Amino acid sequence: xxxxxxxHHFHDEIHPVGQGSISAEVFDDLINATKxxxxxxxxxxxxxxxxLNGTLKDTETAxxxxxxxxxxYDVAWPVMQAHDLRGFFFCYTNLHLPDVTKLEFYRDFRNxxxxxxxxxxxxxxxxxxxxxxxxxxxxxxxxEKGFLGDCAFFTYNDKVYRYVRDYVLGPKKYDVIMDRxxxxxxxxxxxxxxxxxxxxxxIRDLSDQGNAIGLHSHTHPMVMTHLTKEKQAEEYGTNHxxxxxxxxxxxxxxxxxxxxxxxTTLAVLRELGVTVGFRSTITQREIKSPLExxxxxxxxxxxxxx
Numbered sequence: 001x002x003x004x005x006x007x008h009h010f011h012d013e014i015h016p017v018g019q020g021s022i023s024a025e026v027f028d029d030l031i032n033a034t035k036x037x038x039x040x041x042x043x044x045x046x047x048x049x050x051x052l053n054g055t056l057k058d059t060e061t062a063x064x065x066x067x068x069x070x071x072x073y074d075v076a077w078p079v080m081q082a083h084d085l086r087g088f089f090f091c092y093t094n095l096h097l098p099d100v101t102k103l104e105f106y107r108d109f110r111n112x113x114x115x116x117x118x119x120x121x122x123x124x125x126x127x128x129x130x131x132x133x134x135x136x137x138x139x140x141x142x143x144e145k146g147f148l149g150d151c152a153f154f155t156y157n158d159k160v161y162r163y164v165r166d167y168v169l170g171p172k173k174y175d176v177i178m179d180r181x182x183x184x185x186x187x188x189x190x191x192x193x194x195x196x197x198x199x200x201x202x203i204r205d206l207s208d209q210g211n212a213i214g215l216h217s218h219t220h221p222m223v224m225t226h227l228t229k230e231k232q233a234e235e236y237g238t239n240h241x242x243x244x245x246x247x248x249x250x251x252x253x254x255x256x257x258x259x260x261x262x263x264t265t266l267a268v269l270r271e272l273g274v275t276v277g278f279r280s281t282i283t284q285r286e287i288k289s290p291l292e293x294x295x296x297x298x299x300x301x302x303x304x305x306x
Contacts, residue, residue, distance in 0.1 A: 001285045004047075004062040004088075004278060005034070006255075006295035009107075010075035015195070018111035020153070020299055024075050026306070030298065031083055033305045034061065041085050044212035048253065051276045051290045063087030064278055064295060066216055066255055067104065068095060070195060073202045088278070089206050090216040090255040093242040095197045097189060101219045104196045105189060106178050113185055121157045127177050128164060139163035150283040153299035166222045166258075200246045207247040214253035215239045215274060224260045233268045240272050255295075256280065266291050 009021035022030075034041070040060050042050065050056045063080065065072045068091040080087065094101040110120035128135050139147075139160045148159045165174050207213045218238040221227060227235065236254075243251050252275050256265070259280030269277060269291060277291035287293050 001282070001294070002056045002058050002060065002287065003282050003294045003296045004064050005030075005298065005301060006278070006280060007063065007065045007072070007076065007298045008067060009069060010071040012071075012075050015071040015075060016112050018107065019117055021071075022298060022302065024079050026302065027076055027079050028082075029306055030301050031079070031085070034301075037305065041083075041087075043086055043210070044088055044253075047088075048212070048276050051287075051293060054287075056287070056293075064255060065089045066257075066280075067220070068092055068198045068203070068216070069104065070198050070202065073198055073206065077206065086210040086212075088212045088214055088253055088255075089203070090214045090253075090278075091198070091203055091239075091243060092216045092218060092220040092257070093239050094219045097193060100189075100193065100197075102175065102178070103220050105182075105187070105192060108192055108196055109178070109182050109185070109187055113187065117155075118157065121161055123181065124161065124177070127181060128169070131173075131177075132168075135164055135168050136160060138168060142167070150281050151297070153297065153303070170226075171222065203243070203246050207249065212253050213243055213247050213249070214251050214255065215243065215269075215272075216255055217257050218242070220257050222258055222260075224257055224265055225262045229264045229268065232265055233271070236268055236272055236274075240274075252276065254278070254291075261292075 009018055010027065011017045011021040011023055038059055042060050042062050047062045050060070063085060064087060065076065072089065092101060110117065114120040142163050143156065143159050147163055148154055169177070203213060215236055216239065217224065217235040219235065221235065224232060240251055250273060252273060254269060254274050255278040275290060276293065278293045278295050280295060282294040282296050284292070284294060
């Protein structure tokens with residue numbers, strides 16, 4: 001089957017080790033291991049052309065990166081340059097204080113300000129239970145039925161956390177709890193912004209050097225399908241406008257935040273002229289449409305090919 005490779009977090013002496021992050025050395029090993037398997041990394045324009053005419057081969061793949069992360073620019077991009085490779089960088093665009101999307105700050109908080117992930121979960125679960133003692137019952141039921149069953153790299157508590165966050169609390173209640181916890185810890189938002197997120201200049205540089213800059217929504221909703229068509233259109237329309245202003249090119253590629261999309265999402269994307277899109281898993285193994293290409297998470301690649 002054909003799938004692209006999906007990457008998120010990287011670490012080095014500046015960017016801290018976090019859940020799921022990999023080093024430049026491991027990334028280099030993954031590129032070399034992929035090549036030894038007889039696979040070819042396609043340049044973005046070649047990949048787009050083949051995706052649209054239905055000629056992608058199982059021996060062809062692409063490097064894709066989500067979430068506008070500075071560690072990708074600092075750690076992954078130099079490795080790609082050493083291999084003379086370019087890829088797809090899918091960027092959300094709500095990146096500036098005071099109203100910045102807090103997704104990466106929340107991740108940074110739980111990875112850096114606690115001894116380990118289980119310590120964060122213990123604190124977070126306690127805060128949730130203080131408001132709703134039964135909040136975890138639907139999470140356990142959903143996991144029993146297969147929630148995130150295609151993500152073997154997640155622990156049980158990883159799944160509980162994500163279900164409670166996305167389906168029990170929802171974004172507003174989740175933000176209230178996390179903001180309360182971070183305020184108590186005096187989390188330094190201003191100091192962490194530059195470390196965590198790409199600047200417009202970095203996004204522009206990646207584009208100028210031949211990488212494809214694609215949509216990933218404006219504020220990165222965790223469950224896009226919970227939004228009305230108007231809200232989805234606003235998310236992707238704003239994202240499209242900002243990225244076009246940064247790069248000077250209209251984006252024609254995208255990846256679905258957290259893998260969530262529906263027929264409404266696809267219609268919104270087509271109206272914007274987006275032609276190629278990527279899912280976040282390989283659960284649906286065939287390419288149903290050029291806007292639904294499967295990807296394999298780098299955590300699975302580390303386990304399967306190194």
